[in-house]
Amino acid sequence: xxxxxxxxxxxxxxxxxxxxxxxxxxxxxxxxxxxxxxxxxxxxxxxxxxxxxxxxxxxxxxxxxxxxxxxxxxxxxxxxxxxxxxxxxxxxxxxxxxxxxxxxxxxxxxxxxxxxxxxxxxxxxxxxxxxxxxxxxxxxxxxxxxxxxxxxxxxxxxxxxxxxxxxxxxxxxxxxxxxxxxxxxxxxxxxxxxxxxxxxxxxxxxxxxxxxxxxxxxxxxxxxxxxxxxxxxxxxxxxxxxxxxxxxxxxxxxxxxxxxxxxxxxxxxxxxxxxxxxxxxxxxxxxxxxxxxxxxxxxxxxxxxxxxxxxxxxxxxxxxxxxxxxxxxxxxxxxxxxxxxxxxxxxxxxxxxxxxxxxxxxxxxxxxxxxxxxxxxxxxxxxxxxxxxxxxxxxxxxxxxxxxxxxxxxxxxxxxxxxxxxxxxxxxxxxxxxxxxxxxxxxxxxxxxxxxxxxxxxxxxxxxxxxxx
Numbered sequence: 001x002x003x004x005x006x007x008x009x010x011x012x013x014x015x016x017x018x019x020x021x022x023x024x025x026x027x028x029x030x031x032x033x034x035x036x037x038x039x040x041x042x043x044x045x046x047x048x049x050x051x052x053x054x055x056x057x058x059x060x061x062x063x064x065x066x067x068x069x070x071x072x073x074x075x076x077x078x079x080x081x082x083x084x085x086x087x088x089x090x091x092x093x094x095x096x097x098x099x100x101x102x103x104x105x106x107x108x109x110x111x112x113x114x115x116x117x118x119x120x121x122x123x124x125x126x127x128x129x130x131x132x133x134x135x136x137x138x139x140x141x142x143x144x145x146x147x148x149x150x151x152x153x154x155x156x157x158x159x160x161x162x163x164x165x166x167x168x169x170x171x172x173x174x175x176x177x178x179x180x181x182x183x184x185x186x187x188x189x190x191x192x193x194x195x196x197x198x199x200x201x202x203x204x205x206x207x208x209x210x211x212x213x214x215x216x217x218x219x220x221x222x223x224x225x226x227x228x229x230x231x232x233x234x235x236x237x238x239x240x241x242x243x244x245x246x247x248x249x250x251x252x253x254x255x256x257x258x259x260x261x262x263x264x265x266x267x268x269x270x271x272x273x274x275x276x277x278x279x280x281x282x283x284x285x286x287x288x289x290x291x292x293x294x295x296x297x298x299x300x301x302x303x304x305x306x307x308x309x310x311x312x313x314x315x316x317x318x319x320x321x322x323x324x325x326x327x328x329x330x331x332x333x334x335x336x337x338x339x340x341x342x343x344x345x346x347x348x349x350x351x352x353x354x355x356x357x358x359x360x361x362x363x364x365x366x367x368x369x370x371x372x373x374x375x376x377x378x379x380x381x382x383x384x385x386x387x388x389x390x391x392x393x394x395x396x397x398x399x400x401x402x403x404x405x406x407x408x409x410x411x412x413x414x415x416x417x418x419x420x421x422x423x424x425x426x427x428x429x430x431x432x433x434x435x436x437x438x439x440x441x442x443x444x445x446x447x448x449x450x451x452x453x454x455x456x457x458x459x460x461x462x463x464x465x466x467x468x469x
Contacts, residue, residue, distance in 0.1 A: 010068045013129060017062065018055050020121030025051040028114035032107050042106060050094065050106075054118070057093055061086045064449070067126075076130070083122050091115045144203055147174040148192050148222075149210035149236070155183045157210050157236065172202045177211050192217070196225050206232040213238030265412060267446045274448050279382050282389045282455070286379030286417075293376060297328055300364045307333035310377055315394040318414045323386040325394055326377035330365025331358075372462045378417045390451040391416025392439040410439040413446075423457040 029047065062068060065082045074082070091111065098106055145161070147154050154174050161171055162185075173189035175198065182188045189198050198204065207226055211217045219235075226233040237260050250261050267275070298309040311329040314322055361369070368374035381387040387394065394415030400408070420438040442450075 009129075013068060013125070014059060016125045016128075017058060017122065020118060020125060021055045021058060022051055024114055024117035024121055025054075027117045028110050031113045032110040035109055042110070046106075053097065054090055054094060058086065058090050058118075061089050079126055079130075080123065083119065083126065087115055087119045087122065090118070143169045143205045144172045145169050145206045145208060146172055146189075146195075146198065146202070146204045147186060147208050147210065148195070149174070149177055150212055150215070151176075151180070151183055153210040153212060153236065153240075154186065157208060158183060158186050169206075172204060173198070177217055178215055192222065195222055196229070199225075199229060199231060204231060206234065208234045208236065210236035210240075211238065212241075265446070266444060267413075271446065271448060275388060275451065276385075278448075278451065279385075279388050283379050283382035286376060286389075287383055290376040290379050293373065297368070297373065301329055301362075304362050304364050305332055314397060315415065316397055316400045316411055317386055317394070319412060320400070321386075322397070323381065323384075325387070326380050328368055328374040328377060330362060330368050330374045331360040332362060375417055382417060386414075388414040388416045389418065390442075390454045391419055392442060393419060393421050393435060407436055409443070410436055413443050418454060418458040420454065423454055423461055 025047065029042075065086060067082070067086075091114070095111065147157055149157070158171060161169065171186050173187040174183070175190055175192045175194060176188070177192050180188065189202070195207070199207070207222075209219070209222070211219075223233060239260060252259055252261050294309075301309055308329060311327045311331070312324045313327075315325040317323050365374070378387060382389060391414045392410050395411065400411065420442045421435055424438055
């Protein structure tokens with residue numbers, strides 16, 4: 001029920017914020033009309049475009065700042081600072097757009113009053129929502145909740161309730177299963193056997209069971225008590241542990257069948273959609289650049305050594321999927337055979353091969369690597385969905401065959417044309433464990449904005465010619 005409340009309240013917040021943008025626009029229009037001596041403010045189509053643009057931008061900026069998250073509960077001064085920042089970003093982007101459109105019919109009075117009205121409206125909406133969610137402790141319709149479980153699990157549930165938006169709930173107390181579960185903030189009311197008496201005495205509306213796995217507990221008996229008394233009851237699965245954090249159990253459904261899922265990645269469906277959209281746009285642009293570069297680079301490669309222009313090699317993608325990775329050939333054709341002779345000079349500790357001044361690299365190949373031009377054919381893999389613009393380093397099957405279980409987690413995400421290893425001085429990394437650490441850090445801390453940051457850093461590294469090994 002609480003998750004459904006979040007969806008409803010988020011939708012209401014989005015609607016109210018949109019109304020603020022619309023009402024603020026008409027208010028600013030009226031102010032400019034009065035101040036300007038009843039002269040024409042702007043064309044109707046331009047006004048509607050401005051309002052729609054601000055609604056879209058404000059929705060995105062507020063989302064990035066966490067205003068629509070279920071656990072968004074900063075101090076008032078912090079929320080106010082975020083609103084100031086959001087309004088500044090909204091109208092900066094609007095002004096920049098109007099500048100490029102060379103629209104000279106927009107009054108500074110209109111923009112200034114519009115920004116002030118939007119700011120006042122957004123502050124009012126946030127104060128209203130804060131009062132509705134956080135200051136209703138004495139409301140008659142408040143849901144009174146009883147927690148049943150062990151101390152650590154009740155503590156985790158208490159913390160979650162403190163973060164969770166709802167239409168109003170009060171944690172009346174807790175009953176212990178096994179050891180006494182006295183925690184700060186929730187009165188200890190007894191043991192689970194006291195359920196029937198406590199629910200009557202304390203006017204309980206809902207019971208939440210959070211019992212650890214392996215602890216003897218007669219669930220059917222206690223569920224029957226709740227059913228017979230008409231109480232809502234919820235069960236935190238035994239699979240959950242307070243230490244799970246972002247890798248914890250999540251509830252989803254297949255049609256109308258509820259399932260418990262333990263996700264191996266921190267990225268959700270929305271994040272995957274944005275990441276794939278970025279891959280398609282960036283991959284298309286990169287593929288066009290690759291097509292333009294192909295002929296001059298092909299001539300240079302063929303002039304120095306015979307063999308194919310493109311080098312292809314089987315690599316391991318997400319969750320052990322095999323695919324052919326493409327690059328401009330930067331080595332002589334017998335490079336793989338000569339690799340065995342050079343293994344004694346391997347400078348990388350671990351499952352990778354790396355060698356400074358590799359004799360297998362051609363002069364043209366050295367230039368292509370230094371400028372990262374050899375990487376452009378990988379945009380074929382990006383467009384085909386085998387790779388991402390940003391991801392982990394794509395390993396070979398030989399490398400993966402020697403991975404430990406923990407090292408295999410680095411292939412739980414699509415490999416990337418660039419990644420943390422690319423912008424962290426990859427030509428100075430000599431420990432395979434460092435490669436694993438960077439890849440796992442990228443997987444565990446994935447954010448869409450971080451992908452954009454890595455892309456910009458990659459361009460900077462390439463221009464400074466720091467990128468290649």
